[in-house]
Structures are given as structure tokens and as C-alpha cells.
Amino acid sequence: MDHIQPRSLEGSDELSNLALACHRCNERRSNAITASDPETSAIVQIFNPRKQSWSEHFCWTQNGINLIGTTPTGRATCARLDCNDDRYPDENSIRSVRRLWINAGWHPPITDPIWPNS
Ligand SMILES: [Zn+2]
Numbered sequence: 001m002d003h004i005q006p007r008s009l010e011g012s013d014e015l016s017n018l019a020l021a022c023h024r025c026n027e028r029r030s031n032a033i034t035a036s037d038p039e040t041s042a043i044v045q046i047f048n049p050r051k052q053s054w055s056e057h058f059c060w061t062q063n064g065i066n067l068i069g070t071t072p073t074g075r076a077t078c079a080r081l082d083c084n085d086d087r088y089p090d091e092n093s094i095r096s097v098r099r100l101w102i103n104a105g106w107h108p109p110i111t112d113p114i115w116p117n118s
Contacts, residue, residue: 004017004033004050005033006031008031009031020049024081025081028082029080032080034076035076035079037076037079038076038079039072039075044072044073045073046073046080046081047073047074047077055112055113056071057074058113059112059114060113060118061115062115063102064102064107064108064114066084066095067084068115
């Protein structure tokens with residue numbers, strides 16, 4: 001199995017099938033295991049934090065405010081989880097939180113890649 005299978009799709013609640021997620025991401029993911037890549041409209045698997053490397057699929061803009069999907073999986077995951085408040089731009093909640101984290105020196109994580117011309 002290449003992805004974390006939700007219980008609603010007959011996945012188990014074994015530790016190997018679970019991933020820690022914040023309420024926001026968990027709610028937006030729902031039981032999705034695939035999503036549309038906004039660049040190609042192809043349906044692809046969303047990011048699996050258990051099996052895939054974050055830095056191979058995502059990077060931050062230079063100001064650390066926006067997450068960029070760098071692969072079909074990264075782009076589809078960003079869209080599905082609304083990682084940059086694109087779906088509800090008036091809410092601006094995750095971007096506001098990232099600004100606070102940046103001011104506190106907590107974000108972006110130093111090990112995360114930064115998109116060079118962003
Ligand atoms: Zn989250």
C-alpha cells in the first residue's frame with residue numbers, strides 16, 4: 001500500500017497506517033488518498049508522510065509564507081489541503097499563522113527547501 005488508507009476506505013488503525021496531522025489538514029484531507037494536480041488535472045496520490053520525503057515534493061517561498069508543491073503529488077496535496085488559503089482566501093488563517101511563526105523564528109524549518117525565485 002503506497003498511501004495511508006482511511007478507515008472509511010477499509011484502512012486499519014494500526015500505527016503503520018496512521019499519520020499525525022493538525023485539525024486543519026485532517027479536515028481538509030478528509031478521506032482522500034488522491035487529488036487533482038492543478039497543473040495537469042491528472043488525479044495523483046496525495047503526499048504520504050510515512051513513505052515519502054517532504055523535501056522531494058514541497059518547498060517554501062523565500063518569505064516562508066506559501067508552500068509550493070514541486071511535483072504532481074506536492075501540487076495535488078497543496079490544493080487538496082488548501083495549504084496556502086487559496087480556497088478560502090478571506091480566511092487567510094494558515095498564512096497568518098505562518099507569519100507569527102516566522103516572527104518567532106520557528107518557520108520555515110531550516111531543513112526545508114526554499115524555492116529560489118519566489
Ligand atoms: Zn496541518
